[in-house]
Amino acid sequence: MLSNVEFEKESRSATDTSAITALCKAAGDPLRMQILKVLQQNAYGVLELCGVFDIRQSAMSHHLKILANASLVATRREGTSIFYRRNELNPDPDLQNLQDSLFQTIDLAALDLDYTNRLAAINADRSAASVAFFNQNADRFEQNQDLIASWSDYGESIEEFLPRYATGRHSALEIGPGYGQFLKALASVFDKVTALDNSEEMLEQSIARASAQGLQNIEYVIGDTQQALNQGTKYDLVSLNMVLHHNPTPADIMSDCAKLLNKNGVLIITDLCAHDQEWVKDSCGDIWLGFEPEALTRWAESAGLKEGSSLYLTQRNGFRIQLRQFSL
Ligand SMILES: C[S@@+](CC[C@H](N)C(=O)[O-])C[C@H]1O[C@@H](n2cnc3c(N)ncnc32)[C@H](O)[C@@H]1O
Known part of the structure; x- marks a missing residue:
């Protein structure tokens, strides 16, 4: 038996x-x-x-x-x-x-090339809708953000690790600075910071905050990662906080980020873990309902990035946040 x-x-x-x-x-x-x-x-x-x-x-x-x-x-x-x-x-x-x-x-x-072209047209519409959302809601950004996770919920954890990432590194690119809450910390540990946002209205918000704080070493660029690649500059650190889920092709953005890094450069990503809260699409302009951590791992590997440390934070409202670090 x-x-x-x-x-x-x-x-x-x-x-x-x-x-x-x-x-x-x-x-x-x-x-x-x-x-x-x-x-x-x-x-x-x-x-x-x-x-x-x-x-x-x-x-x-x-x-x-x-x-x-x-x-x-x-x-x-x-x-x-x-x-x-x-x-x-x-x-x-x-x-x-x-x-x-x-x-x-x-x-x-x-x-297949035909499939690629038709898919690109759908994705371009989605990207344009995302940019329009931020342009139209720039003055309500913080209220919208607070519905899911405020900067204070995850920002402190990122800032805590920043000096470690900054050792021996001089330039940083922040993609999607939003209201610019991270710029002060970046500007204090990096010689030169570039703030890149594809929403003109949002970039204005970052500029206003950084000027009020007297930050001098920040360059502002309107555009996305493709524009940044066209500029040909590489960076020692790239940060992508709560940006990926607003984009139709996050794997492509991660691949662009890898190309924007200098050797031994670091990519830090903060984003939501996968969830089922559909309302975020209308209320916050989200395209993705967060990501399985494994998806970010796979996209990073495809981009030639090595996985580093990670931290997971659970919010009282049930959302989970993943703080991930990768390097070239
Ligand atoms: C939810 S906010 C996050 C702001 C900030 N990083 C934070 O954590 O508070 C997303 C920001 O990324 C910008 N954004 C979204 N996709 C982008 C892209 N592909 N390239 C540049 N900026 C982008 C939006 O305009 C917006 O300012």
Whole structure:
């Protein structure tokens, strides 16, 4: 007779085999692999995906159902629409390594040029909507921010670590300074700080705060990471606090950040952990409902960054904040 332990092992192994088969079958189709690649970048509705891949809704729904049954994609309802995103965390921990390798390999493959162009058009619309949100709500920024997490909730923790990151480093780029709450600390430990924001109204807020504080060593640039790359300057530290979730293609932003770093440069990222609070989209202009920490890890690795220290803070309102550090 089998002991309890042996019985559990035997039944577990039988389940594993069928789960592995289901995962491989679901991913083992050229179109579904391309869908998985597209869903790495963001959540998209069925109709958007039909537009990107130029196929009928019934066919797309069929493929999405297979991917969802294998837990490779997750769904989210928004009003009458369902949005699909890649499921970075498989509910079966035994499948996680296989899924990670699969996603990593899929992400290395090129996306068909037509798909890329149609996807870029959707993402450009989303980026423009995000910039418009900040331009229109610049005077209410702090109230909006306080609904989720105030600077004081995570800023102190970042500032505490800053002197350690600053040793032997001279220049810093802060992407998305918002109201400029971090600029004073940056300006006190770095010789030169660049504040880059793609919302003109928000950048004005940073300039006003920094001037009132008498900060002299800050250069202000209107634009995004692509503009920064075009300028050709590299930095010893890049900071990205509560910015990624406002962007349709966070993996691309992290890759840009890696290219903006000098050798041994440090990237610090603060962002929300994955959550299900849909209201943040309308109230705070969020595009992503936070991120699984594993997603940031994978995007960092793809960008050639090494993982450093991390800290997780849980807010009283239930939001979790991840403070991550990576280096080149
Ligand atoms: C939620 S606020 C965060 C502000 C500040 N970092 C903080 O933690 O309080 C996001 C800021 O990033 C800016 N932003 C969003 N995406 C950006 C991008 N791709 N490039 C530059 N700025 C961006 C927005 O305009 C806004 O000022």
